[in-house]
Amino acid sequence: MRRTELDEGRFEAIPDALRAPAMLLALDEAFLMAAEDGDTGPSFRTWEFTRPTVVLGRSSKVDRETDRDHCDRHGIEIYRRCSGGASIVGGPGCLMYSVVLSLEQFPRIAKIDQAHDFVMHRVLAAVQRQLPEVRLQGICDLTWRDRKFSGNALRITRRHVLYHGTILYAADLHCVERCLDFAPRQPDYRRGRDHGSFVTNAPLDPTRLADDLAEQFGPPVRQITDAIVARATELVSKRYSCEDWRFRH
Template identity: 45%
Template sequence: MRKTASDPAQRLRLLSTAPSDPGLHADLRTAGAFASSGPAVAMRYLDLTLPEIANNLALDEALLVAAEERGAGPSLRIWESPTLAVVLGASGRLHEDVLIDACLADGVAIARRASGGGTVVIGPGALNVSVVLAADVAPGLTAVDVAQRFVLDRLADAIRARGPAVEVLGSGDLTLKLRKFSGSAQRRLRNHFLIHATILYDFPLHLVPRYTGLPRRQPSYRGQRTHEDFLTNVPLAREKLIEAITGAWLPANHPPELVIPPEDLIQELLAAKFADPAWIKRL
């Protein structure tokens, strides 16, 4: 295992390049309870983007493992890749889902996450939201579909309160007028689960068909539409979108508390999975 700095501030510098917005401070804060309706539960907040796509996927998983194995508690993370990347789901098929030649020609990274769901293109203009919760914070969350809806409904309500008429459709999509601006995926351990979503707010949609093919499985509401006819950006400024997301999960007046991400877990997960070419090419 890599030797780490003993000073917490120095360890954070070793991990991070920037928060999701360079003008913001990266912070992980413990909140007293969910804002608005919902179960009372301590919540942590992390606004942090790591240098490589594999590191960011490893950090999401590390937050889940830390909650499960170390009692770290639930968390909300926001991050935004500064470069384009294609991310496969755990069961995605590399040579069917990804237009590899175009990715190689343009220098677009290809990665694979540990959660389910389809293949996505991310980058500037696509905000990533990761929620880690215990399965006992509300009734029914041991069921995959109930947990997915629990998180997606909360996000939809928060965005809807700021204007856009958001609907939750399919197995975990946020939509506007039957056009998708967010997909989500889930990863479960025994007592905790991770749901992460990508929210398109200012993303160049024409790049999606350049790097990915049409999905093998499509929700009925898609109606066999092309990427261009099916996808959209949510009409909210970035800061308003983050305000909606954090407002859905964190009390507005709780003082922030800086917490260091689990660097040892990140490094272990990178070595065992996310930075391993065999993991990306497994299917």
């Protein structure tokens, strides 16, 4: 079977056609679906958007959580992911990680709070190898000096969990502040702070971090099969690239 090869670095060396934001998001769901159907096992990967991109949660209300006019004026595209949680801004300087876990192997993570606990303590351990003072606050946020640099979300299916998140290390924080409106749900530790006062970059080496995350979750994906690409391509055509799905709320 022909496969799309990945390099040995922290990010996927895949064709430009697979680097489109809709495809990158669809690949997360494609890996989940393939695991659920028994076509592949658990997986772990790290990647980045090549340009600033707003990603809505599955049930996010676009006009409540984003400044859509600003995004339109500046050519910043808005997409929707298959998991819950609030809207985020990805792009260069924002490491994305995605892990698919088996409920047969880890049955306790079928409960949402246990899934957060299981994954986030492993992400925390990886980050603390560089920044021991980082803390886990709220439900699933990582903070440095009491400011958030990592947000996370999940989707639970019958036999697997997709857990994915963001880690800001050199992101354009002004872009984050301008693209997102005030968060609809806020942890207590935020104390009403706006995005500019609440979000930060953590001084992390992303290559080292990706390696440390892989130690927690297993070897990263090095190859994407034709079957995974086909699933993702179908998801893009039916949902991820469709405005009636992206802006449905």
